[in-house]
Amino acid sequence: MHVTLEVWRQPGPDTAGRFVTYPVDDVSPDMSFLELFDVLNEQLIKAGDEPIAFDHDCREGICGSCSMMINGRAHGPERGTATCQLHMRKFSDGAHITVEPWRAAAFPVIKDLCVDRAAFDRIIEAGGYITAPTGGARDANEILVPKSAADAAMDAAACIGCGACVAACPNGAAQLFTSAKIQHLNLLPQGQPERWERVINMVDEMERWFGSCTNHGECEAACPKDISLDFIALMNRDYVKAQFKQRRLAGQRR
Amino acid sequence: MTRLDETLSTEDQREDADAADRLLRSTGPPVPPTKRAVPFPLQFWRSGIGKKWAMAVSGIVLLGYVFAHMVGNLKVFLGRHQINTYGAWLRTLGEPAFPRTVVLWGLRTAVIAAFFIHIVAAYQLTRMNRRARPVRYQSKRDYVAANYASRTMRWTGVIIGLFVIFHLMDLTWGTANPHFVRGDPYDNLFYSFDQVPVAVAYIVANIALGIHIFHGAWSMFQSLGWNNPRYNRWRRWFASAFAGVIIVGNVSMPLLITTGAVTR
Ligand code: FES
Numbered sequence: 001m002h003v004t005l006e007v008w009r010q011p012g013p014d015t016a017g018r019f020v021t022y023p024v025d026d027v028s029p030d031m032s033f034l035e036l037f038d039v040l041n042e043q044l045i046k047a048g049d050e051p052i053a054f055d056h057d058c059r060e061g062i063c064g065s066c067s068m069m070i071n072g073r074a075h076g077p078e079r080g081t082a083t084c085q086l087h088m089r090k091f092s093d094g095a096h097i098t099v100e101p102w103r104a105a106a107f108p109v110i111k112d113l114c115v116d117r118a119a120f121d122r123i124i125e126a127g128g129y130i131t132a133p134t135g136g137a138r139d140a141n142e143i144l145v146p147k148s149a150a151d152a153a154m155d156a157a158a159c160i161g162c163g164a165c166v167a168a169c170p171n172g173a174a175q176l177f178t179s180a181k182i183q184h185l186n187l188l189p190q191g192q193p194e195r196w197e198r199v200i201n202m203v204d205e206m207e208r209w210f211g212s213c214t215n216h217g218e219c220e221a222a223c224p225k226d227i228s229l230d231f232i233a234l235m236n237r238d239y240v241k242a243q244f245k246q247r248r249l250a251g252q253r254r
Numbered sequence: 255m256t257r258l259d260e261t262l263s264t265e266d267q268r269e270d271a272d273a274a275d276r277l278l279r280s281t282g283p284p285v286p287p288t289k290r291a292v293p294f295p296l297q298f299w300r301s302g303i304g305k306k307w308a309m310a311v312s313g314i315v316l317l318g319y320v321f322a323h324m325v326g327n328l329k330v331f332l333g334r335h336q337i338n339t340y341g342a343w344l345r346t347l348g349e350p351a352f353p354r355t356v357v358l359w360g361l362r363t364a365v366i367a368a369f370f371i372h373i374v375a376a377y378q379l380t381r382m383n384r385r386a387r388p389v390r391y392q393s394k395r396d397y398v399a400a401n402y403a404s405r406t407m408r409w410t411g412v413i414i415g416l417f418v419i420f421h422l423m424d425l426t427w428g429t430a431n432p433h434f435v436r437g438d439p440y441d442n443l444f445y446s447f448d449q450v451p452v453a454v455a456y457i458v459a460n461i462a463l464g465i466h467i468f469h470g471a472w473s474m475f476q477s478l479g480w481n482n483p484r485y486n487r488w489r490r491w492f493a494s495a496f497a498g499v500i501i502v503g504n505v506s507m508p509l510l511i512t513t514g515a516v517t518r
Contacts, residue, residue: 008392019393069391072393072395072396073396073398100391103387103391106386170395171387172386207303212383213303213477215404215477216399216405217399233475233481237479239304240303243301
């Protein structure tokens with residue numbers, strides 16, 4: 001296979017970037033999209049050029065590092081997969097492929113295709129945890145969890161935090177990420193003590209960095225883990241409830 | 255440039271680590287300031303989700319209004335007496351418990367407030383979204399899920415807003431309608447729609463309204479968090495049906511009158 005790549009090159013955070021065209025020959029259809037970049041980078045290094053910086057780690061769709069806007073779609077044309085799981089057989093021979101980094105105010109470009117996704121860490125820090133009980137480990141199955149709740153929580157917990165939802169959203173909103181991170185705890189008994197605080201703190205932190213949801217559904221379509229928009233609705237419900245509940249600190253006059 | 259096949263000395267590695275550290279610290283998004291806590295209703299309104307909630311609730315009020323308005327006006331097809339009696343009844347609504355037009359003004363106030371909230375929230379959310387992506391994508395986006403309706407909400411909204419002003423000038427205040435007679439909606443409507451450009455404006459605006467409703471009437475369930483697998487698929491149906499009814503109902507009046515299919 002032969003493909004022509006048009007890749008966003010940007011030497012550093014404060015320098016201007018531009019698209020650079022690279023023809024790549026002898027592409028195996030069984031290569032992953034990241035392997036295509038490995039091959040290209042080897043060629044660049046041999047030629048004495050600067051290789052293209054891109055994020056990757058597990059290369060099996062579980063770490064959420066890889067992040068490329070491929071032909072205008074986050075993680076490329078295939079649904080429910082990360083860039084590392086996208087194979088060249090999904091492209092036709094001679095394809096022209098444009099690759100760009102995620103774009104959002106909260107995701108500044110570090111170099112080439114690498115963006116800084118630390119804003120997601122700020123959201124998790126605001127409430128994406130449970131207060132761990134100290135002492136001996138509890139017996140398994142001591143806390144009963146309905147099967148349906150466990151399933152839904154597991155679906156939400158599949159989020160790998162790659163940022164494709166933000167990248168794909170026309171508003172640069174992080175609702176799908178935040179709602180998944182809230183709901184995988186809020187749906188379980190272990191998450192109940194901090195439920196209302198969690199949703200307020202995480203949503204407020206999210207809104208410091210990201211846009212708001214207009215229900216386009218682009219995030220769901222881009223998500224490599226197929227996380228459902230339903231979680232956004234659940235988050236909205238919990239947020240409104242929490243705002244009202246905060247008023248009910250009965251008996252606490254100051 | 256370090257070659258991949260060379261082994262790195264500890265010195266080199268330390269230098270690389272330092273460089274990476276410097277790079278990391280020099281990057282990162284500009285940290286937005288934290289805001290001071292404010293009392294409950296304001297706190298809620300200040301959040302994007304709160305504004306979306308307000309947009310959904312005001313949207314429901316406006317949907318109710320649009321529907322009632324359409325049903326009332328369709329009486330034009332039943333003849334002069336029917337619609338003019340209906341118009342008069344609106345003013346006497348609530349009598350004798352309430353003085354004349356008091357209930358009407360109560361309803362109007364609710365609609366005006368909903369309109370105002372809807373627009374202010376939309377404006378502020380748009381600002382927030384623009385801030386979230388100051389640098390646009392430099393290559394062409396390929397949208398998968400976003401549809402025409404969802405992507406044109408701002409523009410259909412603006413069209414509806416401008417149309418409402420014209421509509422009020424045309425058939426409520428009469429400032430844009432030289433033949434306007436207060437209290438005679440039947441003749442006013444015919445005078446208005448007999449002019450083709452006016453009828454076209456009504457048709458275009460009502461199609462925009464239908465498109466706006468198609469996304470809004472679905473979207474509001476999400477914003478309010480009314481999500482349940484049991485009825486989720488009906489939300490689309492509801493939105494499509496509502497939009498369809500409004501377009502057909504509201505477009506039928508200017509269309510049938512201006513083409514002469516319905517005459518006085
Ligand atoms: S590299 Fe880990 S998800 Fe793609």
